[in-house]
Amino acid sequence: xxxxxxLKLAKEADKDDMPGAAVxxxxxxxxxxxxxxxxxxxxAENLRQLGRLNECETVLNSIEEVPPQKRWLFALSWxxxxxxxxxxxxxxxxxxxxxxxxxxxxxxxxYLASSLAKQERIQEAFKELTKALNAKGxxxxxxxxxxxxxxxxxxxxxxxxxxxxxxxxxxxxxxxQTALRDVEFCLRHSAQQ
Numbered sequence: 209x210x211x212x213x214x215l216k217l218a219k220e221a222d223k224d225d226m227p228g229a230a231v232x233x234x235x236x237x238x239x240x241x242x243x244x245x246x247x248x249x250x251x252a253e254n255l256r257q258l259g260r261l262n263e264c265e266t267v268l269n270s271i272e273e274v275p276p277q278k279r280w281l282f283a284l285s286w287x288x289x290x291x292x293x294x295x296x297x298x299x300x301x302x303x304x305x306x307x308x309x310x311x312x313x314x315x316x317x318x319y320l321a322s323s324l325a326k327q328e329r330i331q332e333a334f335k336e337l338t339k340a341l342n343a344k345g346x347x348x349x350x351x352x353x354x355x356x357x358x359x360x361x362x363x364x365x366x367x368x369x370x371x372x373x374x375x376x377x378x379x380x381x382x383x384x385q386t387a388l389r390d391v392e393f394c395l396r397h398s399a400q401q
Contacts, residue, residue: 211242222250227257245271249278249285256289264289280309284316287323296326314345321353330360348377352384359391364398367391 209217218233234251248271255264268289274282287302300323306316317340324333334357340350355370368391374384 211237211240215242215247218247218250222254227254230254231258231260245273245275249282253285256285256292259292261289261293280306280313280316283309284319287319291319291323291326296323299323300327311339312343314340314343314347314350317343318346318349318353321357325357325360330357333357334361348374348381348384351377352381352387355384355387355391359387359394362394364391364394368395 214233214237218230218237221227221229221233231251231254234247234254237247238251248267252264252267252271255261255267268282268286271282283302283306287299287306290296290299290302300320303316303320303323307320310316317337321333321337321340324330324336334354337350337354337357341347343350351370351374355367355374358364358367358370368388371384371388371391374381375388378384
């Protein structure tokens with residue numbers, strides 16, 4: 209196979225959520241001397257999906273130049289790596305960088321809030337995530353996470369409303385359905401006491 213065929217197969221494997229195949233193909237391209245940042249980035253992302261975190265970090269460190277429009281994504285990738293390694297404060301810094309570079313997307317806000325929640329800074333996570341309500345992307349995910357934060361804080365009425373907002377966007381969202389049942393149970397039982 210030539211370089212173009214390998215690249216095509218690698219992109220298909222990446223798109224089809226086949227990280228093992230993607231790693232093999234992107235690695236082959238890199239080993240053959242193809243030194244493009246986009247190939248290394250996709251290789252790193254797929255290594256992270258496989259749990260090969262140290263290799264992912266090595267590949268990310270090898271990327272020398274990131275186009276300005278992709279810097280938010282690069283910071284997000286570092287944040288995800290740090291989250292998986294359990295370095296939540298470092299992840300938070302990278303997610304804040306990602307938010308700063310792309311505040312109009314829900315994605316970095318969701319990850320930032322998650323890193324704050326992992327540090328048990330739930331009120332701050334809620335405050336930051338509410339900023340994503342004006343962004344583009346997965347608003348159902350934003351409402352879902354806001355609902356979970358309110359459930360954590362035992363504000364079950366607010367949690368119920370936020371989870372219903374998530375379900376209004378995606379009616380078959382199983383996680384939101386389950387959390388809503390839990391919150392409604394808590395509301396019934398706290399009202400009886």
